[in-house]
Amino acid sequence: MGERRKDDAMKHRKANLEPFEAATEQPETQDPMVRSATSPHKPEARLGREVQARIGQQLRAMYNDVVNQGVPQHITELVRRLSDQDQD
Amino acid sequence: MKLDPAIRDQVLGTVPSLRAFAISLCGNIDRADDLVQETMLRALAHIDSFEPGTNMPAWLFTILRNLFRSEYRKRRREVEDADGRYAETLISHPEQTGRVEFEEFRAALAKLPSDQREALILVGASGFSYDDAAAICGCAVGTIKSRVNRARTRLADLLAIDSVDDFGPDRATRAVLAGGGRS
Numbered sequence: 010m011g012e013r014r015k016d017d018a019m020k021h022r023k024a025n026l027e028p029f030e031a032a033t034e035q036p037e038t039q040d041p042m043v044r045s046a047t048s049p050h051k052p053e054a055r056l057g058r059e060v061q062a063r064i065g066q067q068l069r070a071m072y073n074d075v076v077n078q079g080v081p082q083h084i085t086e087l088v089r090r091l092s093d094q095d096q097d
Numbered sequence: 098m099k100l101d102p103a104i105r106d107q108v109l110g111t112v113p114s115l116r117a118f119a120i121s122l123c124g125n126i127d128r129a130d131d132l133v134q135e136t137m138l139r140a141l142a143h144i145d146s147f148e149p150g151t152n153m154p155a156w157l158f159t160i161l162r163n164l165f166r167s168e169y170r171k172r173r174r175e176v177e178d179a180d181g182r183y184a185e186t187l188i189s190h191p192e193q194t195g196r197v198e199f200e201e202f203r204a205a206l207a208k209l210p211s212d213q214r215e216a217l218i219l220v221g222a223s224g225f226s227y228d229d230a231a232a233i234c235g236c237a238v239g240t241i242k243s244r245v246n247r248a249r250t251r252l253a254d255l256l257a258i259d260s261v262d263d264f265g266p267d268r269a270t271r272a273v274l275a276g277g278g279r280s
Binding site: 067069071072 | 257
């Protein structure tokens with residue numbers, strides 16, 4: 010009974026959720042500490058706004074770290090040389 | 098006839114982002130730069146197949162990814178697991194986040210399967226739409242969404258483990274607890 014109700018509740022909740030739900034359907038966590046550190050009954054709670062914001066911010070920070078290095082000199086020269094050639 | 102300078106500038110303007118993506122694929126800056134160079138050669142040789150007004154970054158990213166898949170993947174398997182080394186490849190550190198936190202993030206990202214990391218970077222860092230990312234990766238939009246979601250979930254898990262250190266059991270205690278099945 011308890012299980013059944015939970016399943017129904019999950020289905021119901023799923024309908025109102027963003028595609029994130031798809032990921033939480035396949036638990037990848039083996040570490041019991043992770044389970045206990047979060048709520049196994051509300052997998053979507055693990056991806057709270059704060060965590061998502063942190064992931065997004067760090068991802069962009071890391072990426073932009075490279076982007077801010079600009080265009081390597083040899084690439085600029087290569088592209089200019091090739092684009093100045095006559096094209097057939 | 099020479100290449101339209103506007104097109105040339107679009108190509109060059111995409112290079113910094115292309116390079117960041119290449120590094121995430123190769124896990125190595127030198128190989129990433131080789132890959133970018135090959136992409137430039139290929140793109141300029143086939144520039145006629147680019148339709149002006151369409152998405153130049155998506156076009157170049159697709160070329161780069163295809164080159165990587167066809168040539169670099171085999172080599173990668175021969176040499177070593179590039180995924181495991183991804184965390185070591187970037188040198189500098191953004192100011193807005195603490196160094197330790199940043200290192201943890203890079204280590205966590207390195208643990209993702211490459212298809213998930215690729216999808217996450219295209220959508221979450223390069224700023225492509227799900228549609229564009231799907232076109233770049235040659236797969237369905239739903240596949241990209243699923244990969245991005247799994248990547249985020251996995252990262253959240255990995256980062257949650259680390260945050261436990263701040264107020265939970267220390268590492269040794271956790272190791273004992275985590276090894277509970279072994280007795």
